[in-house]
Structures are given as structure tokens and as C-alpha cells.
Amino acid sequence: MTLHASNAAAALLGGLHTFIEPAYIRTDPESCLNYGRDWTRLHTPNPLAVVLPGTIKEVQALAGYANTHQLALVPSGGRTGLSGAAVACQGEIVVSMERMNRILDFDPTDRSVTCEAGVITEVLQNFARDHGLYYPVDFASRGSSQIGGNIATNAGGIKVIRYGLTRDWVTGLKVVTGRGDLLYLNRGLIKNASGYDLRHLFIGSEGTLGIIVEATLKLTRPLREPNVMVLGIPSLDSIMSLYHVFRNKLELSAFEFFSERALRHVLAKGLHRPFETETPYYVLIEFENPGGLHTDTALNLFEHCAEQGWLADGVISQSEAQAQELWRLREDISESISGYQPYKNDIALRISRIPAFLNEADTLLTREYPDFEVLWYGHIGDGNLHINILKPADLDSIAFAKKCGGVSEHLFTALQQYGGSISAEHGVGLLKKPYLHYTRDETEISYLRAIKQAFDPNGILNPGKIFD
Numbered sequence: 001m002t003l004h005a006s007n008a009a010a011a012l013l014g015g016l017h018t019f020i021e022p023a024y025i026r027t028d029p030e031s032c033l034n035y036g037r038d039w040t041r042l043h044t045p046n047p048l049a050v051v052l053p054g055t056i057k058e059v060q061a062l063a064g065y066a067n068t069h070q071l072a073l074v075p076s077g078g079r080t081g082l083s084g085a086a087v088a089c090q091g092e093i094v095v096s097m098e099r100m101n102r103i104l105d106f107d108p109t110d111r112s113v114t115c116e117a118g119v120i121t122e123v124l125q126n127f128a129r130d131h132g133l134y135y136p137v138d139f140a141s142r143g144s145s146q147i148g149g150n151i152a153t154n155a156g157g158i159k160v161i162r163y164g165l166t167r168d169w170v171t172g173l174k175v176v177t178g179r180g181d182l183l184y185l186n187r188g189l190i191k192n193a194s195g196y197d198l199r200h201l202f203i204g205s206e207g208t209l210g211i212i213v214e215a216t217l218k219l220t221r222p223l224r225e226p227n228v229m230v231l232g233i234p235s236l237d238s239i240m241s242l243y244h245v246f247r248n249k250l251e252l253s254a255f256e257f258f259s260e261r262a263l264r265h266v267l268a269k270g271l272h273r274p275f276e277t278e279t280p281y282y283v284l285i286e287f288e289n290p291g292g293l294h295t296d297t298a299l300n301l302f303e304h305c306a307e308q309g310w311l312a313d314g315v316i317s318q319s320e321a322q323a324q325e326l327w328r329l330r331e332d333i334s335e336s337i338s339g340y341q342p343y344k345n346d347i348a349l350r351i352s353r354i355p356a357f358l359n360e361a362d363t364l365l366t367r368e369y370p371d372f373e374v375l376w377y378g379h380i381g382d383g384n385l386h387i388n389i390l391k392p393a394d395l396d397s398i399a400f401a402k403k404c405g406g407v408s409e410h411l412f413t414a415l416q417q418y419g420g421s422i423s424a425e426h427g428v429g430l431l432k433k434p435y436l437h438y439t440r441d442e443t444e445i446s447y448l449r450a451i452k453q454a455f456d457p458n459g460i461l462n463p464g465k466i467f468d
């Protein structure tokens with residue numbers, strides 16, 4: 001079917017008033033601009049309208065209406081995504097979940113919380129903390145990303161090495177499918193062997209199968225007095241040596257890395273160098289250290305690695321405030337470079353394959369981008385690298401994206417040989433769609449299409465995202 005993106009569709013907007021209050025249907029240019037895009041800036045937002053439902057019934061009514069009138073819906077959370085999955089550039093209706101932001105239930109025995117999809121990540125984290133517990137999925141956009149969006153992208157972030165991805169914390173999901181049905185999946189159970197687990201299809205489906213309206217999430221005990229170390233590394237090769245020794249002796253909750261070039265961008269925003277020595281790369285390690293129990297181990301490991309020549313300098317946090325300062329050196333990178341309209345790669349590999357791939361990618365990128373600034377950082381302990389290419393000010397955005405897209409083909413060809421993925425945690429959306437075949441073969445994509453067809457036969461949900 002053809003989805004309307006025209007005046008004819010605009011006329012259909014009137015019908016929305018029968019089930020959504022007019023105050024929650026917005027068509028003003030500012031709302032369309034804000035709600036029609038995520039953190040990518042390549043596509044021009046052009047939604048027909050923005051609708052803010054307040055109840056599951058309203059979401060169902062919207063899905064029903066969209067099916068009847070052949071309208072496309074773009075489910076929308078905090079719009080902090082980096083792959084264009086929440087972009088509405090073809091006359092779609094944006095379905096913002098921001099009004100559905102209540103925490104509905106907490107059970108200390110189950111250590112679980114049930115909330116609506118529009119709850120902000122940080123609100124949930126604080127709620128858990130106030131109850132003596134911890135929601136460990138964490139990332140820099142915690143202050144604006146929403147739980148529904150996190151689930152729709154299977155968000156990862158900075159603690160995956162210890163706590164896994166969003167997928168590992170979802171025990172129940174309520175979704176409104178593209179057919180308009182309400183499904184309550186897995187119902188908060190830890191164990192459930194009653195057939196296909198549809199919950200996992202919705203996690204990471206980027207709004208293409210259904211609209212997540214409610215979630216039940218597990219919580220855990222908080223980290224005990226985490227310490228942060230930042231280590232200066234002379235070469236990429238040292239990173240994995242450090243990974244092995246620190247991981248064997250300490251319970252790591254983060255193992256991140258960033259380059260000196262990336263560091264310079266956060267320093268330019270007013271942060272301080274962690275120590276005087278400049279090295280081409282840095283590793284940030286976080287580990288639990290209750291009562292200083294593991295301080296000696298950490299210092300011994302530091303000495304050992306220094307003797308081996310794997311690190312040149314380092315610092316260990318002496319207070320929570322210092323730990324947070326050190327974290328900012330890594331976490332603030334993405335925001336500090338946003339003005340350069342960076343071309344982003346978010347790739348994943350098995351950790352064992354990282355050293356060989358890093359060397360190959362380094363050679364390739366140095367050759368292909370002689371004139372562009374290339375920044376490396378990421379969650380290297382999870383096998384996840386973020387490679388950002390900064391746009392020179394005098395280069396037009398389209399020409400820049402085209403050049404980088406061409407280089408990506410080379411990078412992904414190498415990645416494919418190492419069995420990696422073109423997206424580790426940012427998703428496919430619009431941006432990585434042309435490259436999906438590097439990670440999923442045609443046969444597999446045909447199964448994805450069949451699943452889409454089962455949940456959304458009229459293609460009303462986020463059409464054009466992930467695959468065509």
C-alpha cells in the first residue's frame with residue numbers, strides 16, 4: 001500500500017480528535033521539527049503531525065486509525081538515537097510517549113519495577129536508588145532518553161561488560177502491534193519456557209513491529225564503592241593486554257577506551273587532563289572496591305603493566321567526585337564533537353578479534369581519510385568501537401556523508417571478514433540501512449521481513465527503517 005504524505009492525509013488529521021484531545025495533536029513547525037528528528041541531523045524532519053497519547057487505549061486507537069487510513073506512525077522516545085530510527089521525514093505521524101511517564105509498580109521481592117514507556121532513564125535509575133537498588137543500563141543520554149526507546153534499540157552503554165544490555169533487564173513488555181493488538185509478553189517472569197519468546201523480537205526492533213507502552217524491568221543491588229582508573233596507553237596493542245590482566249583480577253564494571261584526539265575535544269570544553277603524560281590512547285576501568293579491599297591489587301596490576309610497557313601513566317579515583325570527573329573524560333566525548341556533524345560508526349566484534357581488526361582498520365582509515373580527523377573511542381571491553389569522522393567546516397554535509405559512506409564500505413568489508421556487526425548499540429534506522437547486508441545475509445533478512453509482515457501487515461510502523 002502507499003502511505004499518504006500529502007494534503008489528503010492532512011485532512012485525515014481531523015479524525016484523530018475523536019480519540020485524542022486536540023491539545024495533544026501538534027502540527028506547529030517547532031513541534032514537527034523537534035519531534036521529527038533524533039540526534040542525527042542528515043534528514044529533514046517533515047512529519048504530518050505529532051501525537052502525544054496518554055493511555056494504552058489511545059495508542060491502540062492510533063494504530064487502528066493508521067491501518068484504516070493508511071497512515072505511517074513513527075514511535076518516539078527521548079529522540080537521543082544516533083541512527084535515524086526515530087526520524088519522521090516522509091509525512092508520518094510521530095507518536096511521542098512522553099506523557100506516558102508513570103512508574104506503575106515496584107516489588108522488592110521480585111526486585112522489579114513496572115513503568116510506562118516514556119519514563120526517562122535517569123528517573124528510573126533514581127527510583128531504583130531510592131529503594132536501595134540499581135538499574136544498571138547507563139549511558140550519557142540518561143537524562144533525556146526514555147525506557148521505551150532504550151528497549152526499542154536494545155540500548156547498551158557503559159556498564160555492559162558487567163551487566164549486559166537492556167535486553168537482559170526486561171522481564172515483561174506490553175506492546176501495541178502494528179495490527180493494533182495489545183500483547184503482554186513474558187509478564188515479569190524470570191523463567192518461562194512456554195514457546196517463542198516474542199518479547200525479544202520487540203527489543204531492538206526500532207519501532208517497526210509495535211509500540212512499546214509498558215515494561216517490567218529487573219533491578220539489582222548497587223555497585224559498592226566503585227573506583228575509576230584512567231590509564232595512558234602507548235599503542236592500540238596494549239589495550240587488550242590490559243584487558244586480560246585487569247579482568248582476571250578485578251570485578252570490572254566498565255572497560256572503556258578513547259584516543260588522545262578524542263580527549264582533546266572534551267578538554268576544549270573545560271575538563272582537565274587526567275595526568276600530565278600525553279599518550280595516543282587511554283583506557284578507563286571501573287571496578288568495585290568496598291572499603292578499599294582491592295586497592296592493592298589494582299596498584300600491583302598498574303605496576304606490572306607499567307613494567308611491561310603497556311601503560312605510561314595513570315590515575316585512580318580517591319573520591320566519588322573524582323570518579324565522576326574521570327568518567328566525564330569518556331562520556332562527554334560524543335557531545336563535545338556534535339558541532340562537527342560527525343559521521344559515526346558503531347561497530348561490534350568478538351573481543352578476541354579486536355586486536356587484529358584494530359590494526360587493519362587503523363591502516364585503512366589512515367589511508368582513506370588523510371584529511372579528516374578520525375576519533376576512536378568506545379566500549380572496547382564489550383567489543384564495541386565508536387569511530388567518529390569529523391566534518392571539515394568547508395565541506396558540504398552531503399559530500400561528506402557520501403565520502404564517509406564509501407569508506408564505510410571498505411571498513412565493513414573488513415568487518416565482515418572478522419564476523420563483526422555494523423551496529424553494536426546505536427541500531428540500524430535509516431543511517432545504517434544501506435549496510436545491513438554486511439551483517440545479515442539475504443536469507444536472514446527475508447525472515448526479518450516475514451516477522452515484520454506478521455506484526456505489521458500494512459506497514460504502518462516506522463516504514464523504511466532497518467530494511468525496505
Ligand code: 2HG
Nearest residue numbers: 140331334344378386388
Ligand atoms: C557513547 O558511547 C555513545 O558515547 C555515543 O554511544 C557514541 O558518539 C558516538 O559515536
Ligand code: ZN
Nearest residue numbers: 157379386425
Ligand atoms: Zn556508546
